[in-house]
Amino acid sequence: MADHRAEQILAAFTTACTGLATTGSNVQRDQVDPVESTPALSIEMGADTVVEGSDRNMGFLDSVLDVEVMAYVKNSTGLSTQLNQIRKEVHAAIYADTKLGLSSIVIDTGYTGAGDVIKSGDLEKEAAQQVFHYQVWYRHSLTDASA
Amino acid sequence: MADTFSDILADADDAILDGLGETVTITGKGTVVGVFEDEYDDDVDVQGSHPMFTYDTSDLTVVSGDELVRSNGSAYTVRVPESDGTGLTALILQED
Numbered sequence: 001m002a003d004h005r006a007e008q009i010l011a012a013f014t015t016a017c018t019g020l021a022t023t024g025s026n027v028q029r030d031q032v033d034p035v036e037s038t039p040a041l042s043i044e045m046g047a048d049t050v051v052e053g054s055d056r057n058m059g060f061l062d063s064v065l066d067v068e069v070m071a072y073v074k075n076s077t078g079l080s081t082q083l084n085q086i087r088k089e090v091h092a093a094i095y096a097d098t099k100l101g102l103s104s105i106v107i108d109t110g111y112t113g114a115g116d117v118i119k120s121g122d123l124e125k126e127a128a129q130q131v132f133h134y135q136v137w138y139r140h141s142l143t144d145a146s147a
Numbered sequence: 148m149a150d151t152f153s154d155i156l157a158d159a160d161d162a163i164l165d166g167l168g169e170t171v172t173i174t175g176k177g178t179v180v181g182v183f184e185d186e187y188d189d190d191v192d193v194q195g196s197h198p199m200f201t202y203d204t205s206d207l208t209v210v211s212g213d214e215l216v217r218s219n220g221s222a223y224t225v226r227v228p229e230s231d232g233t234g235l236t237a238l239i240l241q242e243d
Binding site: 031034035036038070072073074076118119120121122123124125126127128129 | 185188189190191192193194195196197198226240241242243
């Protein structure tokens with residue numbers, strides 16, 4: 001049985017963000033422990049909200065899944081410059097196909113902004129993290145979230 | 148007059164630093180003996196370490212921005228000198 005469509009979307013999102021010029025293969029899901037290698041990305045699942053007015057009588061639900069892309073960098077200088085470069089690369093990767101290769105599931109994907117740059121001077125080099133917010137509109141069956 | 152507790156502690160610090168410390172160079176200022184540490188640390192969900200060098204404050208005046216070079220050639224910039232108030236200063240370092 002297929003995964004919940006939210007899981008399929010997160011997997012596709014992770015694939016789209018893997019192999020980018022700056023972060024390369026340093027991409028993980030559900031990051032819990034501090035990242036070892038930087039620059040890096042982590043794909044995090046946010047809220048998954050049913051769209052108001054979604055027509056349950058038609059047998060399906062439209063939802064909006066929040067996806068948070070966390071970026072981590074560690075450098076002597078230029079933290080925000082590197083974060084902006086990563087953000088640019090993620091943006092291009094997602095907007096290359098806003099259906100994430102899941103045209104039968106995803107209606108659209110949109111960028112909704114970035115969080116504050118959170119910096120630290122307590123490590124051997126300056127480090128920072130920033131979140132990039134995306135929303136994915138998708139549809140699934142009222143009775144089967146994988147279909 | 149008998150030594151105060153602080154005097155005894157300062158003497159002990161001197162003995163430990165001189166006996167166990169390493170000599171580093173503060174570029175443009177000279178050499179100083181102290182203890183270098185570089186323990187694991189993490190912050191903003193990023194792994195790293197926390198390099199610092201502790202020495203007798205009276206040996207040399209070091210300020211933010213000075214460069215510290217170890218005998219193995221590793222170089223660091225002094226981010227913040229933190230005095231402990233008892234005669235020792237910990238230099239918080241950043242890798243160059």
